[in-house]
Amino acid sequence: MADYNAPVIAPVDPIETQINELFDRMVYRLNQRRAALLNRYHELRDEKAARRSERIKKFEELVGMKAETEGRLQMNDLRELQERMIADIELKLAEVNTHQPETHIVFRNQSEPLEQLIAQLGEVLEEEVPIIPNYQAMREVVAVGKKRRAPGKLYSPRAVAIDYNTNKIFVTEGAQILSRGLFSTHKRISIFTERGDYLDSFTHKDMQGPHGIAIHEDNVYVTDTLVHAVFLFKMETSFPLIAKLGTGGSRIGEFNSPQNLTVSTNGDVYVTDFYNNRIQILNSSLQPIRNLTKKPIQNPRDIKLTADEVYVLCEDNPCIQVLSHAGERLRSLASRSMPNDVANPHFFCLDVAKNIIISDWCYNGKVKIFNKEGIFIHAILVEHQKKVPARGLALTKDLSLVVIFPDSDYYLRIFSCL
Structure with a gap:
């Protein structure tokens, strides 16, 4: 029987690593070209539609002028002039109504008809290229949010989520342990643009230690580690509270330090229930459905979903447990005992190739990337601050990486490869 807790260890072949790097660069350039083609395609399509609209408008104007001129025809000396005007209008109408020649675009050093180019681009855009x-x-391209309580600053930030409809960045600001068990809380969610400009913030009187956050359609879900609850806010001007679930406990619908959460395509909410060693699944209105597994999961911190699998970041070693949607353990990834591995993982995200990006709470200022087999690929550093x-x-829609560094000069940092 397979041991799902065994670390996935494989020798690193430098040639294979180089090949993978070259392949990644090739795919990246291909996708950049694909994005440029897509933009050009929409520009050309809009331009063609505008030309047609302009022709229709001109045609209607000429028809109106002709009708108006015919109505003014009288048996006098001006009749001959008016008839000539009507003849000129009819000539212009014929020109406007004549089939326009095909638009040709210079593409790959060749002149190609617009319709043919659009068809070719359509084929390219249908290809599933990750x-x-x-x-x-x-x-690093953006660094914002110094430690302050004022709007636009950040105090004890925890998690980050992206609203992919607007590219806005949502950051939870929670509780900070001071001394002798005392807490200092800011209990708010701050909102920034994709360039790091401050937009707004919201809170609620029942929140004490907001931690995890997830956005699905017009819903904002937030976990609170101090009141052991999950909050649901509506994405409106004042962010009204729609629902709240949870008190401290171990029964279904109760939590013991819920950490992070994610939402499936059908709206189900998956919550990591840290000290209860489980994943609770709720519906979009925060009504409990079931636990993901019958067996405990060692202190789960973060969770992400793919079409056929569930990835859980937990205290196990390896720290990523991959499960089926039925809760069956499939494999374990990302060892915590090998060189270049994570020491104290807290959050993670996935790209479309199922590469795993993990934030390390250890004081090394690194975000570490592993491939889908759990093999270390690369580490992203905070320049000039290597111990945060x-x-x-x-990950944002344009593939920038937004990271929270709570003990650095700037708490919110955005990294880009463009």
Whole structure:
């Protein structure tokens, strides 16, 4: 019987690593070209539609002028002039109504008809080519949110989520342990643009220690580790509270330090129930459905879903447990005992190739990337600050990586490979 807790260890072949790097660069460039073609395709389609609309408008104007001129025809000296005007209008109408020549575009040093180019682009766009960031080329491009309580600053930030409809960045600001068991809380969610500009923030009187966050359609889900609950806010101007579930406990619908959460395509909410060693599944209105597994999961911290699998970041070694949607353990990834592995993982995310990006709470200032087999690929560093822990992270639509570094000069940092 397979031992699902056994570390996945494989020798690293430098030639294979180089080949993989070259392949990643090739795919990245291909996707950049694909994105450029897509933009050009939409520009050409809009231009063609605008030309047709302009012809129709001109035709209607000429028809109106002709009708108006015919109505003014009188048996006088101006009749001959008016008839000539009608003849000119009819000539222009014929020109407008004549089939326009095909638009040709210079593409690949060849002149191709627009319709043919659109058909070719359509074929390219239908291809399922994974868009993968070039992690080796990622550099810090934005650093915002110094430690302050004022709007636009960040105090004890925890997790980050992206609203992919607007590209807005949502950051939870939670509880900070001071001394003798005392807490300092800020209990709010701050919102930034994809460039790090501050937009807004919201909170609720029942929140004490907001931690994890997930966005699905117009719903914002937030876990609270101090009141042991999950909150549901509506994505509206004042972010009204729609539902709340949970108190401290171990029964279904109760939590013991819920950490992070994610939402499936059908709206089910998966919550990591840390000290209860389980994953609770709720519906979109926060009504409990079931536990993901019957067997305990060692202190789960973060969770992500793919079409056919569930990835859980937990205290086990390896720290990534991959399960089926029925809760069956499939494999374990990302060892915590080998060189270049994570020491104290807290959050993670996946790209489309199922590469695993993990934030390390150990004081090394690194975000570490593993491939889908759990083999270390690359580490992203905070330049000039190599001893800061990392927490929440997420990939934006344009493949930038947003990371929370709670003990650095700037708490919110954005890395890009563009």
